[in-house]
Amino acid sequence: MKLKFSGHAMDRMFARSIRPEDVRTVIDHGEPIADYPDDRPFPSRLVLAFVDGRAIHVVFGYDSATETAHVVTAYIPDSALWESDFKTRKRKPR
Template sequence: MEIEDIRKVYADHGMKIVGHAERRMRERHIELYEIRDAILHGEIIEARYDEEPRPRYLILKAAKGCAPLHVILGVDWRTVDVITAYRPNPQKWDSTFRYRRD
């Protein structure tokens, strides 16, 4: 699945914030509009097709002047579940926040 496919599923069916993600978003001061923005304007940086119950995608939303955001989505052709969201740690990610440091 490509990011355009995820956006289409989101447009057709919306998204569901799972309990863990809702709690983490509150703790990390991440707003719902930021999640929507990541889906609509972010990019897939990792895909795990073997995850259950559906494949998972790590989305990066990085804009000039804004803190980068990672959002993990569980997606199939009818569902976009927000699994979690966080601000990536610069010590664990490269300067683009696309690649994990070893």
């Protein structure tokens, strides 16, 4: 599978010291957390993996015609927003 990075993804990765090979690891071996089937131009998915002991989330859309993963963003999940498993979003207080 080929990877194609958006400008936004590259900016975020650089700011967060996330390497392209880290993103590849997350996509290839990560656990899907959420699917967004209505995203355009491709359905997308949020995936989690631990790389070098660090939790990383990657959002990407997959173009099956070209076998290309279009990376939308990559980030280190914020523990203020995510439960300790980094798979479950914390509920907002009412």
